Amino acid sequence: MCAVEVEENTLWSNVTPATAGLAKLTGVHDAEIAIVGGGVAGISLAYHLTEAGEAPVVLEAATPGSDAAGKSAGIIVSLPVRHSPYQILEKYGDIKGRRLVNLVGESGKYVFSLVQKLDLDCAPQQTGFLAPARTPQEVERVEKTASEWRSFGYGIQTVDKDTIRRLTGLDAYQGALLDPAGGAINPLAFVRELARVAVGQGARIYINSTVVKIHKEGTGWCLESERFRVSAKKVVLCAGGGNRNLFSGLARTVLPFKVFQVATEPLDGEIREVILPENHAMTDVNPNIFSLRYDRDGRLITACPAFIFNNAGGRIIRYVEERLRYFSPLLDAARIRYLWQGTPWIGRSVLPRFVKLSDGLFAIQACNGRGLAANTILGREVAGFIKQGHTENLNLSVEKPDPVRYHGLMSYLPAILINSVRLRSRVMHKFTSHHRYT
Numbered sequence: 001m002c003a004v005e006v007e008e009n010t011l012w013s014n015v016t017p018a019t020a021g022l023a024k025l026t027g028v029h030d031a032e033i034a035i036v037g038g039g040v041a042g043i044s045l046a047y048h049l050t051e052a053g054e055a056p057v058v059l060e061a062a063t064p065g066s067d068a069a070g071k072s073a074g075i076i077v078s079l080p081v082r083h084s085p086y087q088i089l090e091k092y093g094d095i096k097g098r099r100l101v102n103l104v105g106e107s108g109k110y111v112f113s114l115v116q117k118l119d120l121d122c123a124p125q126q127t128g129f130l131a132p133a134r135t136p137q138e139v140e141r142v143e144k145t146a147s148e149w150r151s152f153g154y155g156i157q158t159v160d161k162d163t164i165r166r167l168t169g170l171d172a173y174q175g176a177l178l179d180p181a182g183g184a185i186n187p188l189a190f191v192r193e194l195a196r197v198a199v200g201q202g203a204r205i206y207i208n209s210t211v212v213k214i215h216k217e218g219t220g221w222c223l224e225s226e227r228f229r230v231s232a233k234k235v236v237l238c239a240g241g242g243n244r245n246l247f248s249g250l251a252r253t254v255l256p257f258k259v260f261q262v263a264t265e266p267l268d269g270e271i272r273e274v275i276l277p278e279n280h281a282m283t284d285v286n287p288n289i290f291s292l293r294y295d296r297d298g299r300l301i302t303a304c305p306a307f308i309f310n311n312a313g314g315r316i317i318r319y320v321e322e323r324l325r326y327f328s329p330l331l332d333a334a335r336i337r338y339l340w341q342g343t344p345w346i347g348r349s350v351l352p353r354f355v356k357l358s359d360g361l362f363a364i365q366a367c368n369g370r371g372l373a374a375n376t377i378l379g380r381e382v383a384g385f386i387k388q389g390h391t392e393n394l395n396l397s398v399e400k401p402d403p404v405r406y407h408g409l410m411s412y413l414p415a416i417l418i419n420s421v422r423l424r425s426r427v428m429h430k431f432t433s434h435h436r437y438t
């Protein structure tokens with residue numbers, strides 16, 4: 001085992017140039033539109049507002065993409081974590097449901113089209129996204145989901161056992177869903193590059209500028225810290241998990257799900273020929289999620305949800321190495337080089353949400369562990385809505401905050417669920433010869 005510790009620096013921050021020319025904010029300022037948070041949601045919104053001729057102010061606590069976006073695996077996938085298209089229709093009704101299905105359905109393709117249109121240097125790999133299934137029940141589920149997406153005109157395919165074995169190099173799977181429009185990017189570079197374009201088009205992005213207080217001021221809103229004060233007619237909170245600290249109505253709307261990300265040294269030879277030979281990105285549909293993708297230099301990236309206790313770097317690495325070996329003995333040779341931790345925030349519906357908090361004050365709440373594509377396209381939608389001032393062209397419902405009941409207790413739920421699945425797997429492994437520890 002190698003001595004890798006959990007780092008503040010991610011793989012992405014080591015390989016991505018910083019956005020030049022951004023400064024922190026001081027003093028008193030006015031803005032038509034202010035955005036709190038420069039993650040993928042905030043920067044996409046800022047960029048799309050500049051496209052519509054606006055000059056938004058973005059206040060970012062650290063630097064663009066430095067939180068969830070830049071800590072993510074960078075897998076671009078349009079499909080929501082939990083809901084199939086028909087389930088979305090059930091929840092939102094036929095008209096609004098269809099608009100949301102189509103919005104989410106085109107989100108992956110939209111990311112890659114934006115990357116191409118703006119020539120963003122973020123190592124795009126639109127090589128397809130796989131959602132492999134380990135059990136017959138999971139196969140049935142992915143087949144049903146794929147067929148629903150097809151009925152909406154999306155080219156989502158399913159592949160059989162032999163094909164998924166060939167596409168992943170792994171024996172654990174019985175079949176898979178394949179979204180040819182998905183893939184992967186360097187997520188930090190994506191946000192930083194989009195920030196660069198937004199600034200070039202008139203956005204004012206301030207770094208190291210944490211908003212600590214928001215209050216009503218006349219017909220608009222005032223955003224404050226000890227160092228600055230910004231008065232804006234319209235404000236959109238895009239602070240990811242930070243939204244919950246900015247507005248009391250959002251305090252109990254999301255649950256943390258701590259995840260470690262791991263990246264190996266660059267791999268070549270037999271491993272590259274066998275494991276994901278066509279460079280797909282994959283996240284399987286098992287409750288004890290296993291994900292894999294390569295970066296531009298051939299580093300394999302995988303995730304490991306945090307343990308309830310003892311998340312020492314050595315323990316995470318041991319677990320990840322054991323898991324990689326389980327999925328393919330070939331991966332025994334992969335040396336882990338980067339280990340970092342991030343927190344996706346999960347809402348009650350596990351769907352992207354755009355929330356109205358008060359007149360002129362809104363929030364994008366769309367993380368749910370899979371928000372890169374969703375938040376990019378939500379940025380486009382919300383920019384249109386803010387610019388036009390009406391919901392006619394908005395493909396999203398404007399919702400109210402949706403608090404989680406028994407929030408204090410429920411905050412432990414994501415970790416408890418994933419750890420109980422792991423424990424079950426470990427016990428099964430111990431007592432049955434055919435079940436292996438995953």
Ligand SMILES: Cc1cc2nc3c(=O)[nH]c(=O)nc-3n(C[C@H](O)[C@H](O)[C@H](O)COP(=O)(O)OP(=O)(O)OC[C@H]3O[C@@H](n4cnc5c(N)ncnc54)[C@H](O)[C@@H]3O)c2cc1C
Pocket residue numbers: 036037038039040041042059060061062063064065066067068069070071072073074075076077209210211212238239240241242243246259260261341342343344364366367368369370371372373375
């Ligand atoms: C470990 C991990 C792996 C993931 N893997 C994937 C993946 O492979 N694919 C995928 O689609 N999604 C993935 N996700 C989810 C994805 O990263 C998020 O859905 C997405 O980044 C959320 O975007 P956001 O802009 O809402 O939030 P963030 O990216 O968190 O951005 C919010 C920004 O707001 C800033 N901020 C916070 N508070 C304040 C404040 N008070 N004042 C000013 N600024 C503030 C933060 O510094 C941050 O930059 C992953 C997330 C994690 C943590």
